[in-house]
Amino acid sequence: KQEVTQIPAALSVPEGENLVLNCSFTDSAIYNLQWFRQDPGKGLTSLLLIQSSQREQTSGRLNASLDKSSGRSTLYIAASQPGDSATYLCAVSQGGSEKLVFGKGTKLTVNP
Amino acid sequence: NAGVTQTPKFQVLKTGQSMTLQCAQDMNHEYMSWYRQDPGMGLRLIHYSVGAGITDQGEVPNGYNVSRSTTEDFPLRLLSAAPSQTSVYFCASSGFWTGETQYFGPGTRLLVL
Numbered sequence: 360k361q362e363v364t365q366i367p368a369a370l371s372v373p374e375g376e377n378l379v380l381n382c383s384f385t386d387s388a389i390y391n392l393q394w395f396r397q398d399p400g401k402g403l404t405s406l407l408l409i410q411s412s413q414r415e416q417t418s419g420r421l422n423a424s425l426d427k428s429s430g431r432s433t434l435y436i437a438a439s440q441p442g443d444s445a446t447y448l449c450a451v452s453q454g455g456s457e458k459l460v461f462g463k464g465t466k467l468t469v470n471p
Numbered sequence: 472n473a474g475v476t477q478t479p480k481f482q483v484l485k486t487g488q489s490m491t492l493q494c495a496q497d498m499n500h501e502y503m504s505w506y507r508q509d510p511g512m513g514l515r516l517i518h519y520s521v522g523a524g525i526t527d528q529g530e531v532p533n534g535y536n537v538s539r540s541t542t543e544d545f546p547l548r549l550l551s552a553a554p555s556q557t558s559v560y561f562c563a564s565s566g567f568w569t570g571e572t573q574y575f576g577p578g579t580r581l582l583v584l
Contacts, residue, residue, distance in 0.1 A: 402561060402575040457502035457521060466482040
């Protein structure tokens, strides 16, 4: 059974800092990996999707990497801002994107 | 485009009552899924569908039914509500031709007394 772990569970940083969120998964036979953002009381917003054949994806200040063989992904956030405060979730799919296995998330707080 | 919509936003049920959570998407996505989110447990897959008329079970399907008669709609039915079904329910959709990014609805908060 696929298991996804996110470390740390919570992170508090000052504004402007670069930071890395970690995600690990137990079964390397994945179809793709997605990073999501969730604001309190809201739904999930997809940030980046990495196909199993890709090594990284970038969107603005966000960069996600994937090392399938070691079962790891990282989400790098450059020059963090208070508006980045949210819970970040990592999810992997094995048979297709309709079946995601989620980590429990990292709650990020960026202090002004 | 409205994206993925869910109704109701909040519902209180008594144990044993039944109800249907509605989910609709206007992106012509083939894939739709239902997840529940519980503190300390993360999001877990309940049921999913790869197209109209095709559904399958996820990790936690017991106590829930689904059907997919159209591409747009994917309702989730609670047959006989139990307190253990108190949760936040999210519907999601994705499509092969949109890169398979999952789009989530705003969620339905369900309280079962």
